[in-house]
Amino acid sequence: xxxxxxxxxxxxxxxxxxxxxxxxxxxxxxxxxxxxxxxxxxxxxxxxxxxxxxxxxxxxxxxxxxxxxxxxxxxxxxxxxxxxxxxxxxxxxxxxxxxxxxxxxxxxxxxxxxxxxxxxxxxxxxxxxxxxxxxxxxxxxxxxxxxxxxxxxxxxxxxxxxxxxxxxxxxxxxxxxxxxxxxxxxxxxxxxxxxxxxxxxxxxxxxxxxxxxxxxxxxxxxxxxxxxxxxxxxxxxxxxxxxxxxxxxxxxxxxxxxxxxxxxxxxxxxxxxxxxxxxxxxxxxxxxxxxxxxxxxxxxxxxxxxxxxxxxxxxxxxxxxx
Amino acid sequence: xxxxxxxxxxxxxxxxxxxxxxxxxxxxxxxxxxxxxxxxxxxxxxxxxxxxxxxxxxxxxxxxxxxxxxxxxxxxxxxxxxxxxxxxxxxxxxxxxxxxxxxxxxxxxxxxxxxxxxxxxxxxxxxxxxxxxxxxxxxxxxxxxxxxxxxxxxxxxxxxxxxxxxxxxxxxxxxxxxxxxxxxxxxxxxxxxxxxxxxxxxxxxxxxxxxxxxxx
Numbered sequence: 001x002x003x004x005x006x007x008x009x010x011x012x013x014x015x016x017x018x019x020x021x022x023x024x025x026x027x028x029x030x031x032x033x034x035x036x037x038x039x040x041x042x043x044x045x046x047x048x049x050x051x052x053x054x055x056x057x058x059x060x061x062x063x064x065x066x067x068x069x070x071x072x073x074x075x076x077x078x079x080x081x082x083x084x085x086x087x088x089x090x091x092x093x094x095x096x097x098x099x100x101x102x103x104x105x106x107x108x109x110x111x112x113x114x115x116x117x118x119x120x121x122x123x124x125x126x127x128x129x130x131x132x133x134x135x136x137x138x139x140x141x142x143x144x145x146x147x148x149x150x151x152x153x154x155x156x157x158x159x160x161x162x163x164x165x166x167x168x169x170x171x172x173x174x175x176x177x178x179x180x181x182x183x184x185x186x187x188x189x190x191x192x193x194x195x196x197x198x199x200x201x202x203x204x205x206x207x208x209x210x211x212x213x214x215x216x217x218x219x220x221x222x223x224x225x226x227x228x229x230x231x232x233x234x235x236x237x238x239x240x241x242x243x244x245x246x247x248x249x250x251x252x253x254x255x256x257x258x259x260x261x262x263x264x265x266x267x268x269x270x271x272x273x274x275x276x277x278x279x280x281x282x283x284x285x286x287x288x289x290x291x292x293x294x295x296x297x298x299x300x301x302x303x304x305x306x307x308x309x310x311x312x313x314x315x316x317x318x319x320x321x322x
Numbered sequence: 323x324x325x326x327x328x329x330x331x332x333x334x335x336x337x338x339x340x341x342x343x344x345x346x347x348x349x350x351x352x353x354x355x356x357x358x359x360x361x362x363x364x365x366x367x368x369x370x371x372x373x374x375x376x377x378x379x380x381x382x383x384x385x386x387x388x389x390x391x392x393x394x395x396x397x398x399x400x401x402x403x404x405x406x407x408x409x410x411x412x413x414x415x416x417x418x419x420x421x422x423x424x425x426x427x428x429x430x431x432x433x434x435x436x437x438x439x440x441x442x443x444x445x446x447x448x449x450x451x452x453x454x455x456x457x458x459x460x461x462x463x464x465x466x467x468x469x470x471x472x473x474x475x476x477x478x479x480x481x482x483x484x485x486x487x488x489x490x491x492x493x494x495x496x497x498x499x500x501x502x503x504x505x506x507x508x509x510x511x512x513x514x515x516x517x518x519x520x521x522x523x524x525x526x527x528x529x530x531x532x533x534x535x536x537x538x
Contacts, residue, residue, distance in 0.1 A: 035349040039359040285348045287342065 009101060010091075015091060021237040022052035028281045035285040062226035067129060070223065074128035079224065081232035082121030086238040089114035093245045094169045096255040096265035107168040108160065111246060112153055115201060118147040118239060122203070122210055122220050125232070129223035137219030140292065141210035144200055147299035148207075152197035154307035156191040158314040159250045161181055172254030182253040186317070189310040191251045193303050198243045200299070203236065205284040207295060214289075244276030245269075369448045374431045376449040377424050377462060378471035379497035380442060380484075388468060389443035392417040396444055404428035405435060424467065426452075426460040445484065447474040 026041065026048070033040025041048030066075055092107040094100035104110060119141055128137020141178060162183060163174035175181055184191055200207035211219030221232050248254060248269060257268030290298065331340070360367060379388040392409035404425040409417045435444050447470060454460060462470065474480070 031353065034357060035353045037352055037355060039357045039361075042359075042361060282346060282349060286345045304475050 006101065013090060014087070017087075017238060017241065018234070020241065021234050022056060024237050024240070024277060025055070026052045027277070028284070031278070032285045035282075042296045045316035046095065056230070059230040059238075060227055064226040064228060065223075067131070067223050069130040071128040071130065074124050075223075076228070078121050078128055079228045079235070080121075081124065082118050082235035083231045083238070085114045085118040085121065086235045086242060089242045090190055090238070092168060093242065093256065094172065094249070095269050097169070099266055100169065103167070103169055106166045107247070108156060108166045108171070108250075111242065112149070115143065115239065115242070116149055121232075121235065121240065125224070126210075126220040129220070132224055133216045133218070133222045134220050137210045137216050137222070140145045141203065141220060144203075144207065144209060144295065148197045148200040148303070151303035152201055153192050153297060154304070154311060155190045155193035155197060156246075156250055157307075157311050158187045158272070161311070161314050161318060162186065168249050168254075172249055172256070175253045175256070177253070177256040179253075179258070182251065184251045187251060187310065187314070189306055189313070191247075192308065193307045194247060194251070196298070196303060198247060199280070199283065200295070202239045202243050202280075204240065204280055206287040206290050208289060209292060209295060240277060240280055241273060244273045244280070247276055248272040323376075344508055373448050373450075374436075374446045376447050376452055376465045376470055377426065377429070377467060378445055378447050378474055379422065379464060379467040380445055381468050381471050387423070388419065388464060389441045390419050390422060391441055391443070393417045393440060395438045395440065401432060402428050402430045411533045419464065422464040422467065424462045427457070433523045445471070447471070448478060449474055451480065 014256070015194040029051075030040040030048075041051040044050045044054045066072060088112045092104055092110050094103070100213075122141040123138045124136040126136075126141065129135070158170060163171045165171060175183055199205075203210050210216075211218075211221060216222070221229055224232060252272050255266055255269040257271075261267035335341075365480060379390065381387070382389045390407075392407055394407060397403075397405040397407050406421070406423045406425075408420045411417050431446070433446055436446055446468075449470070453458075475484075
């Protein structure tokens, strides 16, 4: 019986998240369109509202091409790695008090592990396609993950020190429900580092070097088509949502808001995640891509020392207060 | 050439990444500005005078036929040589057009044929949506060209005197233009103010300079 309820919860969560992914693409195209003084999708349905559904149907029925020279099993498996790891990390995210599939004690660590695993999907996709563009995309992804995983993890060490826990629910609870007690304020440097590393971790502009269209055709997904291409896309958007959720939980006080919303406790959480997603899109519409060496320099020379400084300051603060 | 470098950012500007914030402010402002997109199939573009669209032969309301006198000027001036005319003469050397064809796919839509026509027989309509899956239908013969005219007359708001005043050979005085071309045009299209090549303007400038110098 308990298993049945959990399966049902998973199904509901999956349905909601996939719907969100579909409409995140629509949202992104609309927002970027208007920022570029265009209209974005307008034809399918009222103001293009049915566009994501049409896209989904299209990619589902498209031919799934596997290049002759590709490493077939790896090629077929790579998008699955990407998507599954991203979906798995959804399990530990608390959307509201008690609204979590698996309330494990190492939630934050689990999400780091999963997001690192997801980059295996990217690297393997680049390797298995057996094409120069995908290979370069995979290589870049590898280098990017190595140099940004560190600051991403270290930026959250401050949060762990303040809350004294890796459990995401506990992190939210320890922030209290008032505006000024959000970890955003004591962890401002941490938040900055986290935010930049988060952009790099999800392969978004300005750090979208693995799939840099202008240089690498489409990077690691060049050889993919149809549903497998869509799987990578879904993984990217779910990754964005997971990272936004982590940002919300660790810095913006999770589901706590100015007032309780009756019947729908995750209201504030979802609103904050939407805010993050808008920020992702806004940045994509504004910034150009970093050069490869600039990306490395930023990661190692700026973000890593800043994250370490943040840990030092947090520790110093804790010692002085107690 | 003097290269204008941006002033170096100071420390505060570097820390807060002021330029990135400025860029973000710009995109946010543009988010709320109206889009300039024209939803084309539903929303047609505005037509301006002088538009060079589909070709047509003007149907003369008196004879119900084309006005063409087979002077061959259009076929001669055509840079892409897409106009083919064949004619025969009677004893009094009056010419009769046997066939008049325009290959629309070869046409470069320069409008020289319209400019040069002494009787205003050929014209270019405001129709631009005649894409087709069939090459033959873009090979306009005389009947098709007359049909184009009929369809344009029926579909657009123009009356039978539709002659575009902008299609006139440049640099020719008003008095030596055919009657239909002597119409009111904006100032910069009159012979005096027309812009006819670099030479003309520079000579004009020289002229004004010398007259200005002489008056001193």
